[in-house]
Amino acid sequence: MAVLQTVVRRGAYYDSVTLLKVQLALRDMDGIEEAGVVMATPHNQQILADNGLLTPEARDAGPDDLVVVVRAVDEARAAEALGRLDELLARRVESSGVSTYRPKTLRSALRTQPGTNLALISVPGRYAAGLARECLDAGLSVFLFSDNVPLDQEIDLKRQAAEKGLLVMGPDCGTALVGGVGLGFANVVRRGPVGVVAASGTGLQEVSVLLHRYGTGVSHGLGTGGRDLSDAVGGASFRAALAALAADPGTEIIVLISKPPSPQVAAAVLADARAAGKPVVVHFLGEQRRGRQDNLHFAATLRETAAVAAALAGSRQAPERIQAGDVPQFRFAPGQRYLRGLYSGGTLCYEAVALLASRLGHPWTNTPLDAAYKMDGLGPSREDTLLDLGDDAFTVGRLHPMMDPEPRARRLVQEASDPETAVILLDVVLGYGAHADPASVLAPAVAEARSLARREGRDLAVVVSICGTDEDPQPAAAQAEALARAGALVQWSHEQAVLTALAVLEQAGRPVRLEEAAGAGEAGEAALPAGSGSGQAQAPQAFVQAMNGKIVAVNAGVGTFAEALAAQGVPVVDMDWRPPAAGDDRLRSLLDRLR
Amino acid sequence: MSSRIDEANREALERVLKSRPVLKTIAIARDVIPGMDENTLLHAGPPITWDRMSGPVRGAVIGALLLEGRASTPEEAAELAASGKIRFDSCHHHQAVGPMAGLISPSMPVYVVENETYGNRAYATLNEGYGKVLRYGAYDEEVLNRLRWMANTMAPVLKAAIEAVGGIDLKAMMAQAIHMGDEGHNRNKAGSALFLRALAGAIARNAPDAETAAQVLEFMAGNELTFLNPVMAACKATMDAAHGIEGSTMVTAMARNGTDFGIRVSGLGDRWFTAPSKVPDGLYFPGFGPEHANPDVGDSTITETAGIGGFAMAAAPAIVQFIGGTPEMALEATHEMYEITLGENEAFGIPHLNFRGTPTGIDIRKVVETGIVPRINTGIAHKEPGIGQIGAGLVQPPMECFIQAVEAMAEALG
Structure with missing residues (x-):
């Protein structure tokens, strides 16, 4: 007869990656049939219920409580597994021989690491903006991995960043390469003359990898998060990042990648691009636009984007020729289509x-x-x-x-x-x-x-x-x-x-058009917006200084991001972040009144 | 509003940092403690009535009434205590502090500490030593005889000695003790030795005879908590100077009466914010366990309030042998306290942290926001009167106290 055992830790926040790893480890233990390790949000409680793990204690827990439930073959195995919980939850910390303390507040993190200029934030969305605001106040640019950040808060953050010459990459930004340092999900690529601004995570990764493969490299790759180019946000981060690269002496060619923005935002971005004083390769995902307009070079795919930029960079290593014909023969059965x-x-x-x-x-x-x-x-x-x-x-x-x-x-x-x-x-x-x-x-x-x-x-x-x-x-x-x-x-x-x-x-007998129709997607004069009336975006000076100097970071949330920075030799303090006031909204609002 | 609170806290912290507590003399409680009279007994923690007092505090009350000659048997003393004829009040309401039960009765000698920067004074009794003692609720003849000897023989000699050396700069001595591995609350080995060293010559010169001098010196040498009580009075004199600053969210007192844990906040007047006191978590002497423990008791948390004690644990790694844990944990404790404090006390540099000052000035806002409660090192009292200390460890102040204070401050500021 299987037994269920539950542990609830009130106000104990852990990032989801840590929790999932603990869950996997518990499940692998002897005598454990199933394990759930979650923050007890209504959604996660549903997941527990779906897996037959929603015990009364788990049901009574709140969104800022850690809930661990195991189903085991007997009580002893369940207790044994739960007894190892602390060990599993403890994040490895390099022993400096002095202190292994992980600061719990930004203030204390900055006190222990003067010169910090960048924050990586991957805490739950409803807390992310508050922490990002603190970081901006402290003069840090922000890589905001968190999603579910309310739109009005995103707009506020970006306005505040602009005032202080800082950059907010995100929310929902998965990757960036700042001064050769990979943030979040990022590939190790050669440094070089091509700077990339991308509102698309794997778009930035694919182009940076291909630039590397084509013999050139990346000066900086700046992510903005997908919502940045919406009308409401107006491309605030995208335009600031573009301005940063335009002013950057290490960047000779600029690449812009995004889903097609609204006409107004596209006009502003392209006007900035035209004024950048450097070749700019533009790729709006899914659009077939190609061709050159002054310093603007349109490309129709990510590969083409990288190839055009590599050619502009004078790379002598020719991009591979795209060939569709040369594939082995398969013996498909009828119906395989x-x-x-x-x-x-x-x-x-x-x-x-x-x-x-x-x-x-x-x-x-x-x-x-x-x-x-x-x-x-x-x-x-x-x-x-x-x-x-x-x-x-x-x-x-x-x-x-x-x-x-x-x-x-x-x-x-x-x-x-x-x-x-x-x-x-x-x-x-x-x-x-x-x-x-x-x-x-x-x-x-x-x-x-x-x-x-x-x-x-x-x-x-x-x-x-x-x-x-x-x-x-x-x-x-x-x-x-x-x-x-x-x-x-x-x-x-x-x-x-x-x-x-x-x-x-x-x-398999499917009609496929392998060669593109000639002239498809050539950029016509009419496709480009006329000059901009919205004024050119300003380069974020404090961020520019950081990206061309030495990145010194704090991390709040997903611990592997801090580990990746440490592996790249970047000084990083991995905060032991907890939800303010243990997530109690009433207390948070009281505290806001006492600021 | 933000600047108003920050401004008030800056001032409160500055007063803490600028305070200079000096031990001036020893006097009799009824002669110096404001509001003290023959029918008053002072106790540790927030105010409490006889019916709610825990075992050790009741035992200490009984002992004090016997000592004062107000009763001739423990039963008589308990009856008197319950009769309503005795006024019980918090030491904290009378510029005083006392360890554990913290009993101060009218005839007891007390240290007189003056904050020379701000002119206010604070008082604390003389420490009785370990084992069966009044502050843990013991009241047999041995306990009472020791208290009589302290009042009649030791106190006059010590008073003369303190005056003869022109007083003792407690802040400087505490700083030195911290460099020598004390944290000022549970570990006062170094401070007690320094205190004795500073006074030994004067004690010898001012004692009526060599035997008395030897007794006093031996008593002090045998008690590694001798320095705790002057330190507590120094902390009280320091924190009182920072109390009453409108808008300040800094904690100026944390204290326990064995039943309730209470805090006071600079900008919230004389109100106490209380919640049930918890049983400490720590190491027990052989034969004792948590089932014997009384809920947390004593005014000695004035040390943490002033930025030493548990807050200075990084300076006192050896303390973990006494309260449990590892030296890393001691470091972590101090690091964590920087998260909830307004500043650092440069006077108390921690060698292992490159002489960074101890975390000082608990901000109720930071406690509630971070969920980190002040770290307190404490002795553990047996819940039955008269058995004494049964261990030492850590205790968590209840978060409710800080939440109540934040609510009150939000209300006060509208």
């Missing part, structure tokens, strides 16, 4: 949707260009389906697929068992923040998927797009080799991976 894409990078998924839309037909997806093709993906795939598995719907109570490839590996096998599946397309994003060895999980799944199909008299193509370099913590060549050995067709750019998948699909 469709493509299934399982993505960890949202931008890559979106790019694949755009490429398919013009060459094959719009797939079913949770990142559609055309809302008519929207699906949540939680149910089975149908026809051609491309899924961003990093979407909130898939990551509730789970790690992001870049950090934990297991669920994607399971879905891969599931898709392979569908007799209509011909081709499966995957991205593998490497770098800081990502899983230490994704191929160790995905390669066996690729092999299993292919042998499963063969056992049932079919064939199966698996195409993998690798986003990574050999300098990454998981060297890309070794990852590629493991995946290729398992039978995957490994490609070094996402666009090439999509074209490869399409070429294979053609073997």
Whole structure:
């Protein structure tokens, strides 16, 4: 008879990555059938309920309480597992021989580390803006990984940052390369003359990796978060970042990446770009615009963006020629007709949707260009389906697929068992923040998927797009080799991976347009906005100083971000952040009155 | 409003840092303590009535009434205490502090400490030593005889000695003791030795005979808590100077009566914010455990209030042998206290932190915001009167006290 045991820690905050790792460790213990380790938000309580773990104690806990529930074969095993909780929760701290104290407040963190100029914030969204404001007050620029930050707070933060010459990257910003330092999810790439501003996380990663591959490198890669280019926010961070790169002597070419902004914001951004005094390569995801207008160079894909920038940088290393024809022969069974894409990078998924839309037909997806093709993906795939598995719907109570490839590996096998599946397309994003060895999980799944199909008299193509370099913590060549050995067709750019998948699909009898129609998407004069009336954005001076000097950081939230900074030799204080007033809103408002 | 509170706190902290407590002399309680009379007994912590007093405090009350000759048996004393004829009041209401039960009765000798910067005074009794003592609620003949000897023999000699050396600069002595591994609350080994060293010659010269001098010197040498009571009075004189500053959110007293834990805040007048006192968590002497422990008691938390004691643990790593834990934990305790304090006391430099000053001036706002309560090192009393100290450890002040104070401050400022 299984038993349930519960531990509740009031007001004990831990980041979700830590909790999920503890959950995995508990589940692996002897005699433990299931474990839940969550902050007891209503949502997480539902997850506990779904797993038969919602004990009365767990139900009575609040959103700022840590709840741990185990289901074990007997009381002794349950108690033994819970007895190891503290050890599992304790975050490793390098012993300096002096003190292992982790500051709990920003004030104290800054006292112990003078010269701090950047904060990484990945605490829950409802606390993130308050902490970000404190950081701006203290003169720090902010990398704001947290999502669910209210729009009005985002606008306020960016206004405050502008006043102080600081930059807010985010909210919901996953990656940046500041002065060669990778923040959040970031690849190790050569430094070079190309500066990137991106409102898209994997877009920045893919372009920076390809710039590296094409023999050039990145001066700075600044993320802004996806909502920055909305009308409400007006591209505040995007324009400030662009101004920073325009003024940066180390940046000779600028790259801009974003989903298509509204016409007003696009006009302002492009006006700034024209005034930058440097070549600017512009890529609006999903738009087919190409060609040159004065110093503006439009590119239609991420790969093309990197290739144009590399050429402008004078790189003598020619980008690979995109070829769709040269793929091995597959022996598909009748009925094998469709493509299934399982993505960890949202931008890559979106790019694949755009490429398919013009060459094959719009797939079913949770990142559609055309809302008519929207699906949540939680149910089975149908026809051609491309899924961003990093979407909130898939990551509730789970790690992001870049950090934990297991669920994607399971879905891969599931898709392979569908007799209509011909081709499966995957991205593998490497770098800081990502899983230490994704191929160790995905390669066996690729092999299993292919042998499963063969056992049932079919064939199966698996195409993998690798986003990574050999300098990454998981060297890309070794990852590629493991995946290729398992039978995957490994490609070094996402666009090439999509074209490869399409070429294979053609073997399954699908009509595919592999060559683009000539002249498609040339930028016409009318497509560009006239000069801007909105005034040029100012470079954030304090941030510019930080990005060209030495980054000294504080981290609040996900501990692996601090570990990644430490691994890059960046001084970092990893705060032991807790929700203010243990998350009690009434007390927080009282305290606000006493400021 | 922000600047008003910050301004008030700046002033409050400045008064703490500028205070210079000096031990001037010893006097009899009824002669010097304001509001003290023959029917008054002072006790530790926030005000409490006889019916709510815990075992050790009741025992100390009984002992004090026997000592004062107001009763001839413990039963008689208890009856008198319950009769309403005795006025019980907080030491804190009378510029005084007392360890554990903190009993001060009219005839007891007290240290007189003057804050030379601001002119205010504070008082504390003489420490009785370890074991069976009044402050832990013991009241047998041995206890009472010791108190009589202290009042009749020791106090006059010590008074003369203190005056002969021109008083003792307690702040300087505390600073030195911290450099020698004391934290001023549970560990006063170094301070007691320094205190004795400063007075030894004068004691020898002012004692009526060599045997008395030897007795006094031996008594003080045998008690490593000798310096605790002057330190407490010094802290009280310091914090009183910072009390009553409108708008200040700085804590000026934390004290326990064995039943309630209470705090007072500079900008919130004479109000106490109280909640039930908790049982300390620590190491017990052989034969005792948490089931024997009384809830936290005593005014000695005035040390933490003033930025030493648990706040200065990083200076006193050896204390973990007494209260449990590791030297890293001692460091962590001090680091954590910087999160909830307004400033640092440069006078009390911590060697291991490169002489960074001790965290000083608890801000109720920071306590509530961070969820970090002040770190308190304390002795543990047996819950039955008369058994004495049964261990030492850490105790958590109740967060409710600080929440109530934040609510009151928000209300006061409208």
